[in-house]
Amino acid sequence: MTPPTLEVRNLRTHFFTRAGVVKAVDDVSFTVERGKVLGLVGESGSGKTVTGFSILGLVDPPGRITGGQILFKGTDLATLSEAQMRDLRGNRIAMIFQDPMMTLNPVLRIDTQMIETVLAHARVSRAEARQRARDALGQVGIPSPEERLAAYPHQFSGGMRQRVAIAIALLHKPDLIIADEPTTALDVTIQGQILAEAQKLCTQYGTALIWITHDLSVVAGLADDIAVMYAGKVAESGPVSEVLDAPLHPYTRGLIGSVPSRNHRGAPLSQIPGMTPSLLNLPPGCAFRARCPRAEARCAEPPPFAEYLPGRHARCIHPHLAEVAAA
Amino acid sequence: MTVFLLRRLLQAVGVVLAMSLLVFLGVYAIGDPVEILISPEADQIERERAVKALGLDLPLWQQYLVFLGRALQGDLGRSFVFNEPALRLILQRMPATLELAFGATIVALLIGLPLGLYAGLRPKSALSQGIMAGSILGFSLPTFWVGLMLIMVFAVQLGWLPSTGRGETVEVLGMRWSFLTRDGLAHMAMPALNLALFKISLVIRLTRAGVRETMLMDYVKFARAKGLSPARVTFVHVFKNILIPVVTVVGLEFGGTIAFSVVTESVFAWPGMGKLIIDSINVLDRPVMVAYLMIIVLLFITINLVVDITYSVLDPRVRLEGKA
Numbered sequence: 001m002t003p004p005t006l007e008v009r010n011l012r013t014h015f016f017t018r019a020g021v022v023k024a025v026d027d028v029s030f031t032v033e034r035g036k037v038l039g040l041v042g043e044s045g046s047g048k049t050v051t052g053f054s055i056l057g058l059v060d061p062p063g064r065i066t067g068g069q070i071l072f073k074g075t076d077l078a079t080l081s082e083a084q085m086r087d088l089r090g091n092r093i094a095m096i097f098q099d100p101m102m103t104l105n106p107v108l109r110i111d112t113q114m115i116e117t118v119l120a121h122a123r124v125s126r127a128e129a130r131q132r133a134r135d136a137l138g139q140v141g142i143p144s145p146e147e148r149l150a151a152y153p154h155q156f157s158g159g160m161r162q163r164v165a166i167a168i169a170l171l172h173k174p175d176l177i178i179a180d181e182p183t184t185a186l187d188v189t190i191q192g193q194i195l196a197e198a199q200k201l202c203t204q205y206g207t208a209l210i211w212i213t214h215d216l217s218v219v220a221g222l223a224d225d226i227a228v229m230y231a232g233k234v235a236e237s238g239p240v241s242e243v244l245d246a247p248l249h250p251y252t253r254g255l256i257g258s259v260p261s262r263n264h265r266g267a268p269l270s271q272i273p274g275m276t277p278s279l280l281n282l283p284p285g286c287a288f289r290a291r292c293p294r295a296e297a298r299c300a301e302p303p304p305f306a307e308y309l310p311g312r313h314a315r316c317i318h319p320h321l322a323e324v325a326a327a
Numbered sequence: 328m329t330v331f332l333l334r335r336l337l338q339a340v341g342v343v344l345a346m347s348l349l350v351f352l353g354v355y356a357i358g359d360p361v362e363i364l365i366s367p368e369a370d371q372i373e374r375e376r377a378v379k380a381l382g383l384d385l386p387l388w389q390q391y392l393v394f395l396g397r398a399l400q401g402d403l404g405r406s407f408v409f410n411e412p413a414l415r416l417i418l419q420r421m422p423a424t425l426e427l428a429f430g431a432t433i434v435a436l437l438i439g440l441p442l443g444l445y446a447g448l449r450p451k452s453a454l455s456q457g458i459m460a461g462s463i464l465g466f467s468l469p470t471f472w473v474g475l476m477l478i479m480v481f482a483v484q485l486g487w488l489p490s491t492g493r494g495e496t497v498e499v500l501g502m503r504w505s506f507l508t509r510d511g512l513a514h515m516a517m518p519a520l521n522l523a524l525f526k527i528s529l530v531i532r533l534t535r536a537g538v539r540e541t542m543l544m545d546y547v548k549f550a551r552a553k554g555l556s557p558a559r560v561t562f563v564h565v566f567k568n569i570l571i572p573v574v575t576v577v578g579l580e581f582g583g584t585i586a587f588s589v590v591t592e593s594v595f596a597w598p599g600m601g602k603l604i605i606d607s608i609n610v611l612d613r614p615v616m617v618a619y620l621m622i623i624v625l626l627f628i629t630i631n632l633v634v635d636i637t638y639s640v641l642d643p644r645v646r647l648e649g650k651a
Contacts, residue, residue, distance in 0.1 A: 056552055058548060058551055058552060086554050086555075086556065087554060088554070089551070089552055089553065089554035090552060090553035090554030090555070091554055094552070094553075095549075095552045097545055097548070097549055097552075099545060102544065102545035102546060103545050103546055103549040104546060104549070105546040105547075105550065105564050105567075105568070106546070106568070106642070106643075106644060107567045107568055107641065107642050107643060108563070108564070108567065109643075112563075116553070116555060116559065116563070117553045117554070117555070120553065120554045120555050120556070120559075121554060152643040152644070154643065154644045165549070168553065
């Protein structure tokens with residue numbers, strides 16, 4: 001049996017700041033199979049992006065991966081040298097960043113930024129690299145790619161820049177793409193096109209995708225599985241339709257309730273009271289308990305990340321099992 | 328681009344006119360050259376003849392117009408002291424100052440950029456802390472003292488380098504240059520280093536600040552996520568972005584160096600423009616002072632233009648348009 005494209009086990013990434021240890025990622029586990037999409041969901045500051053950077057080995061000091069394993073196609077990335085990691089980055093594992101206005105270097109032409117990516121991982125001529133760059137631009141729907149290659153980033157709109165960033169990620173047909181809120185800064189129509197592009201990619205090349213977002217509707221339409229993060233931990237994970245229809249964790253339930261929908265038009269939106277806790281010196285026990293309607297004394301103990309239903313994990317001692325059974 | 332250049336040219340004419348008026352008035356205000364130039368024993372008739380010959384009998388505004396009219400024909404007056412055209416006097420000394428300023432700027436970039444880059448990339452290392460401490464010394468040590476120390480160590484005690492003059496020169500394009508001969512270069516080494524000291528510190532600090540800022544940018548992280556080598560990330564992605572502030576400051580500093588390298592030129596007896604202007608001020612040689620200041624104005628205008636054009640080469644977002 002071939003190992004999954006990516007398996008993250010009990011990943012911990014901590015930042016050792018002067019004010020104390022920030023546990024940005026604290027015991028995160030998930031698996032992404034070949035050609036599948038994992039939606040990594042959570043509020044700002046829940047550790048989604050740091051999880052992405054941890055996989056790429058791009059956590060900058062004072063941050064450090066302090067525990068757990070990242071298995072890429074069965075290989076533990078911690079055992080690789082920096083040179084071997086560099087060879088994976090942009091080649092087998094690519095990342096797309098959140099803000100398309102900031103990801104391209106403003107003083108370098110598009111062709112420079114694409115060709116250097118090709119040449120970093122493939123022994124081909126410059127002309128061949130340029131050809132690949134042009135093909136990739138065409139693939140993401142940029143009109144007249146030949147002319148666009150000679151342009152600078154500021155001559156593109158935000159949506160176009162994100163397409164360029166995606167084209168760069170596609171250059172080597174990677175096994176895994178980590179997309180960090182790639183459509184948050186874009187119009188809904190552009191967002192739709194980019195989502196369709198991503199889906200095509202997964203089916204065509206068997207690329208696995210981690211789609212980091214806080215937009216549940218995007219996850220509902222795109223992902224196969226979902227992992228909901230809260231305060232550096234995975235609160236709940238499972239197949240996307242099951243989790244969204246009948247969440248186990250009270251936090252997931254609150255998150256879904258906060259999404260405005262046409263069904264409850266006019267009715268007041270339900271909110272999660274309070275705000276996300278500071279990751280600095282987080283007290284033991286369930287991080288959500290201060291905001292949880294079901295909290296009780298036992299929640300001060302760290303809850304286990306348990307499999308309550310086949311394929312469905314939750315970090316909660318009193319999950320909404322009755323509601324799941326009713327659904 | 329053409330519109331931009333034309334507009335710049337018009338602005339330059341305005342600046343030069345305004346400057347000429349200011350310089351003329353200012354120089355007029357500092358004293359009467361007649362007192363210094365004409366021997367005290369001269370009688371009244373001789374005195375008046377001399378004043379007339381120098382054109383000092385006319386009212387100030389007429390003197391200014393005469394000066395302006397001649398200046399348009401490339402004649403900035405004759406030196407009272409040397410009885411030579413002021414412009415020629417200055418131009419004779421210009422190569423010495425120019426090559427010294429260029430030398431100092433090149434030294435500053437060659438030393439400042441790598442050190443600043445290192446200090447920016449490894450801000451916590453002991454070497455970086457040392458570099459930054461050294462740059463404070465470079466800012467604060469007075470030029471004349473460092474110059475004297477250099478002479479003490481390298482000329483007097485070690486005897487490695489000559490302490491005064493330009494050494495052997497070669498004539499190219501009708502001007503004498505030192506940097507083309509070994510001996511000339513040896514003579515240039517100490518004054519250039521002395522003049523560069525402040526600039527090195529400046530370039531180090533600018534480069535370090537630029538690197539620290541740029542390293543945090545998303546596009547640098549993205550470049551790393553593309554699997555590029557650290558060398559490529561540093562020298563292509565970071566370096567090109569930090570050049571703009573460096574070019575600005577080094578450009579302006581360059582003008583300052585040419586105009587005001589008086590101290591270094593005096594310490595090393597370097598026969599450049601700085602020494603000429605100090606001597607001229609001492610004897611109130613008005614035409615030379617005026618001509619010198621006019622040339623400096625032109626120089627600054629030119630440097631600013633070159634800096635602006637360099638921007639557009641370095642940063643594609645800068646477009647040189649005809650807009651004000």
